[in-house]
Amino acid sequence: MxxxxxxxxxxxxxxxxxxxxxxxxxxxxxxxxxxxxxxxxxxxxxxxxxxxxxxxxxxxxxxxxxxxxxxxxxxxxxxGYHHKKIKSLEDQAKLVAERARTFRYDVELPPMNAYERMIIHATLKDATDIQTMSHGEGPLRHIVVRYIDPTIPQSPASLD
Known part of the structure; x- marks a missing residue:
């Protein structure tokens, strides 16, 4: 191109x-x-x-x-704003995941656009004890980060 x-x-x-x-x-x-x-x-x-x-x-x-x-x-x-924004989102994702692990409750992030949500999902995709889900619609769509106890077997229905 x-x-x-x-x-x-x-x-x-x-x-x-x-x-x-x-x-x-x-x-x-x-x-x-x-x-x-x-x-x-x-x-x-x-x-x-x-x-x-x-x-x-x-x-x-x-x-x-x-x-x-x-x-x-x-x-x-x-x-370099774009690069800094990605780094900031990755850091935020890791911090929120750690909070979910420590306190063992769901953590809601503020509304984000699709690209920002994708960065959060991608950053946490390999964490075996963390699940990310998008909730809401339109400009209110946001991510919920959930701790999943790895010692408890999870059925697909229990993840919803």
Whole structure:
């Protein structure tokens, strides 16, 4: 895939917003191409809880859906925010799992988007004494982390 088309589209949108771009770095991670925008105006591009950055990703993907193959996955990042967010979610998942183990009760996480929930599920998937479940609908969808006592045999019905 020619990454120049995506990079040009990103630069065009940002210039229309009147924001400076120091550069765009292209890298590969976990089967996705990452376009990392370097700018001193990162707060304006990231927005509250990454909402502006999420919208920018959505807009660029919609703009290019006819030119970019469906199997080409890319993410637009700003000054490493995406990487830091993933690390933060992984740390949060481990902390909550430890809390569920220690106190042996279900721990509910705040509502998250699908991508954030996927990070939590993936982080805890190999824990034999922890189960993650998504609950709720729409913007209220969240994860519940449950401790499963490994000394007690579990039937599939008891996990619900």
């Amino acid at each position: 020619d990454t120049a088309l995506i990079e040009t589209s990103v630069r065009s949108i940002i210039s229309k917003l009147g924001l400076p771009v120091d550069g765009i770095e292209v890298s590969e991670a976990a089967g996705s191409t990452i376009f990392t925008i370097r700018t001193i105006e990162s707060g304006k591009l990231i927005g509250k809880n990454g909402e502006t950055l999420s919208a920018l990703n959505h807009i660029v993907k919609k703009m290019l859906e006819k030119e970019v193959p469906r199997d080409f996955h890319f993410v637009i990042d700003v000054n």
